Amino acid sequence: MATAKGYAAExxxxxxxxxxxxxxxxxxxDVSIEIDYCGVCHTDIHFAQNDWGMTEFPVMPGHEIIGxxxxxxxxxxxxxxxxxxxxxxxxxxxxxxSACESGLEQYCLDGMTGTYNGVDRHDGSITYGGxxxxxxxxxxxxxxxxxxxxxxxxxxxxxAGITTYSPLRHYGVKAGDKVGVIGMGGxxxxxxxxxxxxGAEVTIFTRSEAKVSEAKxxxxxxxxxxxxxxxxxxxxxxxxxxxxxxxxxHDLNPYLNCLKYDGxxxxxxxxxxxxPALQAGALVMKRRVLGGSxxxxxxxxQEVLDFCAEHxxxxxxxxxxxxxxxxxxxxxxxxxxxxxxxxxxxTLKAA
Amino acid sequence: MATAKGYAAExxxxxxxxxxxxxxxxxxxDVSIEIDYCGVCHTDIHFAQNDWGMTEFPVMPGHEIIGxxxxxxxxxxxxxxxxxxxxxxxxxxxxxxSACESGLEQYCLDGMTGTYNGVDRHDGSITYGGxxxxxxxxxxxxxxxxxxxxxxxxxxxxxAGITTYSPLRHYGVKAGDKVGVIGMGGxxxxxxxxxxxxGAEVTIFTRSEAKVSEAKxxxxxxxxxxxxxxxxxxxxxxxxxxxxxxxxxHDLNPYLNCLKYDGxxxxxxxxxxxxPALQAGALVMKRRVLGGSxxxxxxxxQEVLDFCAEHxxxxxxxxxxxxxxxxxxxxxxxxxxxxxxxxxxxTLKAA
Numbered sequence: 001m002a003t004a005k006g007y008a009a010e011x012x013x014x015x016x017x018x019x020x021x022x023x024x025x026x027x028x029x030d031v032s033i034e035i036d037y038c039g040v041c042h043t044d045i046h047f048a049q050n051d052w053g054m055t056e057f058p059v060m061p062g063h064e065i066i067g068x069x070x071x072x073x074x075x076x077x078x079x080x081x082x083x084x085x086x087x088x089x090x091x092x093x094x095x096x097x098s099a100c101e102s103g104l105e106q107y108c109l110d111g112m113t114g115t116y117n118g119v120d121r122h123d124g125s126i127t128y129g130g131x132x133x134x135x136x137x138x139x140x141x142x143x144x145x146x147x148x149x150x151x152x153x154x155x156x157x158x159x160a161g162i163t164t165y166s167p168l169r170h171y172g173v174k175a176g177d178k179v180g181v182i183g184m185g186g187x188x189x190x191x192x193x194x195x196x197x198x199g200a201e202v203t204i205f206t207r208s209e210a211k212v213s214e215a216k217x218x219x220x221x222x223x224x225x226x227x228x229x230x231x232x233x234x235x236x237x238x239x240x241x242x243x244x245x246x247x248x249x250h251d252l253n254p255y256l257n258c259l260k261y262d263g264x265x266x267x268x269x270x271x272x273x274x275x276p277a278l279q280a281g282a283l284v285m286k287r288r289v290l291g292g293s294x295x296x297x298x299x300x301x302q303e304v305l306d307f308c309a310e311h312x313x314x315x316x317x318x319x320x321x322x323x324x325x326x327x328x329x330x331x332x333x334x335x336x337x338x339x340x341x342x343x344x345x346x347t348l349k350a351a
Numbered sequence: 352m353a354t355a356k357g358y359a360a361e362x363x364x365x366x367x368x369x370x371x372x373x374x375x376x377x378x379x380x381d382v383s384i385e386i387d388y389c390g391v392c393h394t395d396i397h398f399a400q401n402d403w404g405m406t407e408f409p410v411m412p413g414h415e416i417i418g419x420x421x422x423x424x425x426x427x428x429x430x431x432x433x434x435x436x437x438x439x440x441x442x443x444x445x446x447x448x449s450a451c452e453s454g455l456e457q458y459c460l461d462g463m464t465g466t467y468n469g470v471d472r473h474d475g476s477i478t479y480g481g482x483x484x485x486x487x488x489x490x491x492x493x494x495x496x497x498x499x500x501x502x503x504x505x506x507x508x509x510x511a512g513i514t515t516y517s518p519l520r521h522y523g524v525k526a527g528d529k530v531g532v533i534g535m536g537g538x539x540x541x542x543x544x545x546x547x548x549x550g551a552e553v554t555i556f557t558r559s560e561a562k563v564s565e566a567k568x569x570x571x572x573x574x575x576x577x578x579x580x581x582x583x584x585x586x587x588x589x590x591x592x593x594x595x596x597x598x599x600x601h602d603l604n605p606y607l608n609c610l611k612y613d614g615x616x617x618x619x620x621x622x623x624x625x626x627p628a629l630q631a632g633a634l635v636m637k638r639r640v641l642g643g644s645x646x647x648x649x650x651x652x653q654e655v656l657d658f659c660a661e662h663x664x665x666x667x668x669x670x671x672x673x674x675x676x677x678x679x680x681x682x683x684x685x686x687x688x689x690x691x692x693x694x695x696x697x698t699l700k701a702a
Contacts, residue, residue: 099612270635272632274630278628280623282643285643286645289642291641
């Protein structure tokens with residue numbers, strides 16, 4: 001085992017603070033990684049605060065990990081020492097069910113193992129995430145980071161990126177489609193980049209006039225103020241897809257009405273009951289579809305990194321000293337980040 | 352113009368009663384039809400009672416029409432006098448939008464013209480439905496009834512049939528799929544027949560133990576009592592599709608949980624707000640889809656009749672004397688029909 005450092009929360013009320021702990025002994029198919037960068041996702045905050053009532057404390061968040069390989073097990077075939085690699089939201093799954101065999105490990109019938117707060121399938125320990133100097137992960141759950149990509153700005157591709165890329169591909173967005181992106185945070189701004197790269201005409205829906213210029217800067221062809229009934233009515237039945245990244249309850253019905261017949265509204269952020277109530281007639285009368293999507297499988301996580309390298313896409317990031325992680329959480333709660341904090345892990349090593 | 356007879360409601364409170372009226376002068380592309388049979392759909396009751404607040408009185412319901420061609424206009428190419436033909440839920444559309452050009456006239460961007468209570472696009476009159484001895488319809492909205500089909504039992508295929516057939520095809524049900532059918536009325540029992548004919552393994556979900564033997568008689572491979580939590584839990588994540596024919600508010604969440612990842616829940620009956628609230632997490636966490644579907648386009652309406660002839664499928668019907676139409680409505684409200692009333696129009700002619 002190797003002694004590691006990191007930041008963890010001891011309870012829902014406590015702030016994140018430095019701890020030392022032991023990373024597990026590498027197994028034959030494991031890649032040992034020295035972490036350089038780790039993106040900060042809203043899910044990290046939810047787990048640290050135990051918002052979903054499922055946190056095992058202490059919890060060490062972080063599932064947008066970029067680092068370099070420092071050692072490989074004897075069964076590792078795809079990586080060598082020195083490679084720049086990434087680790088996203090999962091570190092294991094059953095590997096043998098129909099989902100895993102289809103490269104959709106996120107839908108593993110036996111449940112995927114989360115990068116943090118998951119239960120290790122071999123030793124039953126609770127997994128610790130990427131707010132750390134090192135990590136040990138089976139090579140199946142490691143991806144290569146193309147040389148062309150800035151590794152810090154690539155970190156959020158492993159969650160915010162794949163979460164928006166995967167549904168755009170799965171639900172069939174293609175050149176010429178009219179795509180609406182709802183929400184302009186970490187996920188939304190990546191959704192715009194991907195939809196544009198796929199050749200779509202992209203409209204950002206935002207509640208605030210103040211965000212229009214920023215939306216245009218992100219590459220949106222059009223901006224609709226979603227609180228303006230006149231603009232929303234003018235957009236009726238004109239979209240092929242809506243990519244809905246909003247993680248809190250909101251009214252889906254005005255957006256459904258903006259879809260053409262056979263249009264698709266994709267949820268990637270909303271996990272709560274739909275309130276106000278969904279108007280079923282909006283689906284039936286126009287054969288519209290309301291679909292969901294969860295991150296992406298390992299082959300597609302590699303694909304999105306390669307796609308980003310090919311199209312020059314990275315996340316807009318603000319680099320973070322890990323000592324400021326608690327302040328960063330407060331700023332994220334206020335939406336005060338464009339668009340993702342990424343921890344520079346040198347700041348941990350220097351501590 | 353030709354004088355016609357039929358049954359109509361004068362107001363939301365009145366019963367259906369006989370009236371005489373003038374059918375419109377045939378246009379060059381029109382087919383004149385003597386009606387032999389007309390199925391009775393729940394929608395007929397909703398319009399007669401003005402449940403949806405959109406009825407123009409007097410209203411003459413009926414959109415599952417089977418009859419024989421008595422005359423054709425000079426531009427008619429596909430029908431000749433004597434042909435047995437059908438007319439379903441639509442009698443017109445704009446014919447030039449992308450939906451119409453795709454044979455999806457039910458999603459016409461300018462709105463389809465309903466077989467009854469619709470506004471005629473040429474003369475602005477309100478359309479009268481099939482509870483009548485004759486009707487005049489443009490040939491684009493007429494279908495051929497294959498000789499192999501019993502014409503009376505074929506009538507409900509024009510609404511109950513196409514409404515269930517179309518989404519099973521559109522959403523991609525194929526041999527070996529596990530399909531659940533929710534609701535065992537006019538639509539549900541047709542859904543079972545189609546899903547079986549497509550090679551699926553079919554489970555009927557019913558609230559009542561008393562309906563199990565009837566469900567098996569309809570061809571279901573399995574029956575699940577939806578009010579039995581133990582049975583519902585045992586069915587978790589095991590279905591590829593749910594065909595939900597229930598036309599009133601009901602809890603979708605237990606059914607969503609019965610779908611595999613990538614499973615599809617298809618609404619064909621529900622037009623109201625979803626209550627209890629839809630759990631968005633059930634879509635996101637397993638990439639499930641909630642979709643709708645509305646009847647079917649004209650090419651597919653012909654297709655379903657041909658499919659029925661090929662597979663020996665008809666609707667289970669109870670023949671009705673039109674003088675008993677008001678009693679039939681009362682029985683339908685209690686679910687007391689297996690599975691569709693069909694008016695024998697000889698009883699109108701004999702009156």
